[in-house]
Amino acid sequence: GEDVEQSLFLSVREGDSSVINCTYTDSSSTYLYWYKQEPGAGLQLLTYIFSNMDMKQDQRLTVLLNKKDKHLSLRIADTQTGDSAIYFCAVSSGGYNKLIFGAGTRLAVHP
Amino acid sequence: DGGITQSPKYLFRKEGQNVTLSCEQNLNHDAMYWYRQDPGQGLRLIYYSQIVNDFQKGDIAEGYSVSREKKESFPLTVTSAQKNPTAFYLCASRGGSLSYEQYFGPGTRLTVT
Numbered sequence: 001g002e003d004v005e006q007s008l009f010l011s012v013r014e015g016d017s018s019v020i021n022c023t024y025t026d027s028s029s030t031y032l033y034w035y036k037q038e039p040g041a042g043l044q045l046l047t048y049i050f051s052n053m054d055m056k057q058d059q060r061l062t063v064l065l066n067k068k069d070k071h072l073s074l075r076i077a078d079t080q081t082g083d084s085a086i087y088f089c090a091v092s093s094g095g096y097n098k099l100i101f102g103a104g105t106r107l108a109v110h111p
Numbered sequence: 112d113g114g115i116t117q118s119p120k121y122l123f124r125k126e127g128q129n130v131t132l133s134c135e136q137n138l139n140h141d142a143m144y145w146y147r148q149d150p151g152q153g154l155r156l157i158y159y160s161q162i163v164n165d166f167q168k169g170d171i172a173e174g175y176s177v178s179r180e181k182k183e184s185f186p187l188t189v190t191s192a193q194k195n196p197t198a199f200y201l202c203a204s205r206g207g208s209l210s211y212e213q214y215f216g217p218g219t220r221l222t223v224t
Contacts, residue, residue, distance in 0.1 A: 004153065008151075030211075031211045033213075035215075040218075040220075041217055041218065042115075042117075042201055042215040042216050042217045042218045043203075043215040044215070045212055045213070045214060045215075048211070048212065088153060088154070090153075090154075092211070097142065097159060097161065097205075098156060098159070098169070099154075099156070099213060100153075101153030101154040101155075102153050103151060103152050103153045104151075104153060
């Protein structure tokens with residue numbers, strides 16, 4: 001079945017850029033998403049990209065999609081302590097009714 | 112304020128009891144979803160509903176049941192048949208058929224002992 005893989009942990013210094021990576025197996029995924037989860041909370045939709053795009057920028061967030069390698073990344077510029085959270089990659093499967101989630105990358109930002 | 116509400120935030124039950132988790136949205140969204148989150152894992156889809164009075168099983172529907180009698184409400188019942196019910200449960204909704212964004216509620220943490 002479909003699978004989404006993420007590294008589990010990333011530690012960065014405040015002010016640096018963070019890059020969170022994700023690989024997926026379903027080449028027919030049309031929509032690809034990044035969600036943020038803070039402790040004990042629900043998921044916040046950060047951004048998304050259509051499969052016919054290579055890049056999308058939204059303020060401090062840049063999403064890169066390499067469809068050939070089935071690789072998605074999220075770059076956070078000027079990372080702040082408030083960015084510390086778990087980041088989930090998700091891809092659509094069988095239309096946009098169903099999302100397949102990765103296990104999440106825990107981002108720790110230190111001074 | 113428009114959004115998705117889930118209640119309660121924490122829920123405790125004894126093994127063998129059924130329990131119903133509430134999910135309400137005032138976004139006028141057609142589709143609603145229930146996910147389960149376990150520590151260190153991604154979200155897994157339990158059930159989803161694209162329209163009132165219709166719902167489909169997700170990947171892990173065994174031991175769960177849902178209803179969709181109203182557009183704004185999609186309650187999830189965790190039955191005694193669910194072998195490992197302790198988890199964080201998240202409800203989500205999506206707009207019309209041309210919408211591709213799922214929005215999530217704050218979640219309910221269920222503990223069964």
